[in-house]
Structure formats: C-alpha cells, structure tokens
Amino acid sequence: MNSSRGARRGPKPNMDTRANLVRVGLEMMYSDGYNATGIQGITDRAGVPKASFYSHFSSKEEFGAEVIEAYYSRNEGRLRDIFGDRKRKPLDRLKGFFEDRIAAFRHAAFKRGCLLGNLSAEVADHSDLIRQSIAERLNGWSAFLEECLAEAQAGGDIGDQLAPAVLARFILDSWEGALLRMRAEHSDAALLDFKRVVFGRLLT
Amino acid sequence: MNSSRGARRGPKPNMDTRANLVRVGLEMMYSDGYNATGIQGITDRAGVPKASFYSHFSSKEEFGAEVIEAYYSRNEGRLRDIFGDRKRKPLDRLKGFFEDRIAAFRHAAFKRGCLLGNLSAEVADHSDLIRQSIAERLNGWSAFLEECLAEAQAGGDIGDQLAPAVLARFILDSWEGALLRMRAEHSDAALLDFKRVVFGRLLT
Numbered sequence: 001m002n003s004s005r006g007a008r009r010g011p012k013p014n015m016d017t018r019a020n021l022v023r024v025g026l027e028m029m030y031s032d033g034y035n036a037t038g039i040q041g042i043t044d045r046a047g048v049p050k051a052s053f054y055s056h057f058s059s060k061e062e063f064g065a066e067v068i069e070a071y072y073s074r075n076e077g078r079l080r081d082i083f084g085d086r087k088r089k090p091l092d093r094l095k096g097f098f099e100d101r102i103a104a105f106r107h108a109a110f111k112r113g114c115l116l117g118n119l120s121a122e123v124a125d126h127s128d129l130i131r132q133s134i135a136e137r138l139n140g141w142s143a144f145l146e147e148c149l150a151e152a153q154a155g156g157d158i159g160d161q162l163a164p165a166v167l168a169r170f171i172l173d174s175w176e177g178a179l180l181r182m183r184a185e186h187s188d189a190a191l192l193d194f195k196r197v198v199f200g201r202l203l204t
Numbered sequence: 205m206n207s208s209r210g211a212r213r214g215p216k217p218n219m220d221t222r223a224n225l226v227r228v229g230l231e232m233m234y235s236d237g238y239n240a241t242g243i244q245g246i247t248d249r250a251g252v253p254k255a256s257f258y259s260h261f262s263s264k265e266e267f268g269a270e271v272i273e274a275y276y277s278r279n280e281g282r283l284r285d286i287f288g289d290r291k292r293k294p295l296d297r298l299k300g301f302f303e304d305r306i307a308a309f310r311h312a313a314f315k316r317g318c319l320l321g322n323l324s325a326e327v328a329d330h331s332d333l334i335r336q337s338i339a340e341r342l343n344g345w346s347a348f349l350e351e352c353l354a355e356a357q358a359g360g361d362i363g364d365q366l367a368p369a370v371l372a373r374f375i376l377d378s379w380e381g382a383l384l385r386m387r388a389e390h391s392d393a394a395l396l397d398f399k400r401v402v403f404g405r406l407l408t
Contacts, residue, residue: 031329032330033237033239033325033326035237035239035240036239111329112329113325116384116388117325117381117384118325118326120384120385120387120388121237121317121321121322121325121326121384121387122237122322122325122326124387124388124390125235125315125316125387126236131387131388131390132388134388135385135388135389135390138385138388161404161405162400162401162404162405166397166400166401167401169385169393169394169397170378170382170397170398170400170401172381172385173378173381173382173384173385173394173397173398174374174377174378174381175381176380176381176384176385177321177376177377177378177379177380177381177382177383177384178374178377178381179381180320180321180324180325180377180380180381181324181339181342181373181376181377181380183324183325183328183329183335184320184324184328184335184336184338184339184342185339186328186335186339189373190373190377193370193373193374193377194374194377196366196370196374197366197370197371197374197406200365200366201365201366201406202401202405202406
C-alpha cells in the first residue's frame with residue numbers, strides 16, 4: 001500500500017477512501033471480472049467522485065494489482081491458521097484446507113472461484129503488472145502447501161519421488177482448474193474429484 | 205448452426221456472414237475475453253454493419269454459446285486424430301495429446317490458454333447458456349480422455365483404483381489450472397509440472 005505510487009491531482013488523498021476503493025473494487029472484480037468493472041462503477045459504489053480514483057491510482061492496471069494484493073492478504077490469515085496448526089498432521093492440515101474451501105464454495109453457490117485464476121484467464125495476456133502480481137501470489141500460496149508436503153515426506157506419510165515444490169504447484173493448479181469446472185457445472189463434483197484423486201491417490 | 209435461432213430483422217441472413225461473424229468473434233474472445241469484445245468491434249472487423257449481427261444472433265450470449273461450439277469443433281478433429289490412433293498405446297496417445305498442446309503453447313508464447321476455461325472464469329456466473337455450453341464441451345473433451353484411460357486400465361498399463369471418468373476429469377481440470385499458471389508465469393513450467401506428475405506419478 002505504497003501511497004507514493006498514486007498520481008497526484010487535487011487534494012491530499014484520504015487513506016480511508018483508498019482502502020474503500022480497493023475493497024469495493026475487489027468485490028466487483030471478484031464478482032463480475034476485470035473488464036466488466038469500470039472505474040465509474042467503482043467510485044459510484046464507493047460514494048466518491050471519479051476523480052478521486054486518480055488521486056490514489058495512476059491506472060486501472062495499478063489498481064488491479066492492488067486488488068490482487070488485498071485479495072491475497074484477506075486469505076493469508078486463513079492459510080496461516082490452517083497450515084500453521086502444528087497439532088494436526090501435515091496431510092490433515094492440507095485436507096482441512098481444501099475441505100474448508102469446498103464448504104465455502106457450497107455456501108457461495110459455486111460462484112466466483114479464485115480471483116487469481118480469474119484474472120489470469122482474463123487479464124494476464126494484457127497486463128504484465130497484473131500477470132506478475134498473480135504469479136507472485138500463486139507462488140506465495142503454493143509455498144504453504146510445499147512446506148506441508150515437505151513435512152509429510154520427511155515424516156514418511158507420503159512418498160518422496162516428487163519434489164514438494166512440484167507437488168504443491170501441481171495441486172494448486174489442479175484446484176484452480178477444478179474451480180473452473182465447478183463454475184461451469186454449478187456443482188461440487190469437480191471439487192470432490194479433486195479431493196478423491198489428490199488424497200486417495202496422489203498423496204498416498 | 206441452427207439458423208432458425210437468430211432473431212429476424214431486415215434481409216435474409218447470409219450464412220457466409222454468420223460463419224464469418226463467429227470466426228471473427230472466436231478470434232477476438234479468445235484473445236481479449238468476452239467482456240472486452242464488443243459487438244461493434246466484431247462487426248467492424250468482419251466488415252458488416254452492426255445490424256447484421258442481430259439478423260443472425262438474438263444476443264451476445266447466444267453468439268458466445270455459438271463461439272464455444274465453433275471453438276470445440278475446431279479442436280475436435282485433433283482430438284479424434286490423436287485419440288483415435290489405435291496404433292499407439294493408450295498412454296502414448298494421451299501423452300502425445302498433451303505434448304502436442306505444450307508445443308503449441310510454446311509457439312503461442314504461452315498466451316490465450318483454453319477458451320472454455322477462460323469463459324468459465326469470466327462468464328459462467330453471469331450466463332446459464334454459456335455456462336452450460338462450457339460444461340457440455342468440457343464433458344465432451346473429457347470423454348476422449350476417459351476412453352483412453354479405460355483402455356489403459358483394461359490393458360493393465362495403469363491401476364484401476366479410480367474410475368476412468370474421475371481420472372479423466374481430474375486430469376482435464378489439472379490441465380486447465382496449469383494453463384492459468386502458464387499465463388501468469390509466462391512459461392511452460394506449469395505444463396511441465398503437469399506432465400511430470402500426471403505421467404510420472406498419477407498414471408503409473
């Protein structure tokens with residue numbers, strides 16, 4: 001949240017307004033996508049004049065990268081809680097994480113999926129800034145899985161033919177793909193296939 | 205390509221125009237996404253008046269579903285060729301398919317991914333018509349994999365703990381997710397992770 005990044009026009013930017021714009025933009029981009037979310041719509045919903053956007057952000061692209069940061073930060077707490085719970089065995093933590101997510105998607109009627117995946121599909125080819133933000137955050141996320149898998153390998157819970165980093169990234173990619181099918185089918189079938197193959201076959 | 209579906213206004217629709225609109229729309233939606241592709245842009249590029257669009261299609265949504273059909277048809281020939289090649293063992297066909305795709309994405313500088321995944325991420329929550337088109341086509345695609353996996357199981361090439369349909373859908377989802385990371389990282393790393401885990405561990 002480096003406020004020196006925003007272009008300066010008009011009065012000194014208000015940090016509450018900035019945070020509010022990001023919160024509203026995150027909600028809208030997660031629900032409707034990047035191109036369907038206009039700056040005018042964001043400022044209307046945030047209840048500020050459109051010019052206010054440009055006193056905080058130099059472009060929609062810069063704003064999008066900040067939305068990705070906010071999305072990741074919002075989810076990082078849960079990642080830390082679940083993966084940091086050393087009372088549970090590593091595979092139980094990993095399974096617990098995905099079970100928690102499956103329950104959440106059932107609750108959310110199988111909509112929205114993952115913002116990182118959505119923006120990769122929609123924007124990665126058109127913005128290096130957003131593309132790199134996504135790559136960085138997917139990487140941050142898979143590091144949680146990797147640590148857990150390394151621990152499971154060290155404890156002999158799973159085989160060690162594959163590097164934990166490769167397994168972690170593959171599992172995360174598989175999850176992202178399962179979310180795409182979940183949304184197309186409007187059901188949890190893809191998430192249950194994911195769970196069955198990952199925990200019933202891959203991590204055995 | 206049921207021409208009776210289009211709303212009727214003005215002169216009798218020209219089927220070449222219709223096919224040209226779908227071809228241009230597919231190109232644009234695949235490259236830029238659904239919301240970034242406007243009807244005006246499609247008709248401009250196709251060199252026809254905007255009204256011509258509405259003599260063929262009642263809505264952008266209906267057009268989008270037809271674009272999905274066209275995309276699938278365009279790719280189905282390759283699926284039939286590769287998976288129908290009975291001279292190769294089933295796992296070699298499967299591996300050959302993904303190797304062919306990896307080579308194609310290298311050639312395409314890791315852009316665009318899969319239109320089915322892209323539209324699922326961007327549009328599935330907002331159009332039941334497009335959502336169901338995607339689900340149907342993902343299903344059609346995974347049937348090719350399923351048949352191949354069933355054959356591999358019957359021949360004892362891979363274990364049969366998991367139903368071929370579950371494995372096929374999981375592999376396809378994993379591929380879709382790998383494409384998302386490919387685009388974020390602008391590299392083939394995710395595709396190579398996919399190949400390593402699927403053929404080095406899952407299908408052994």
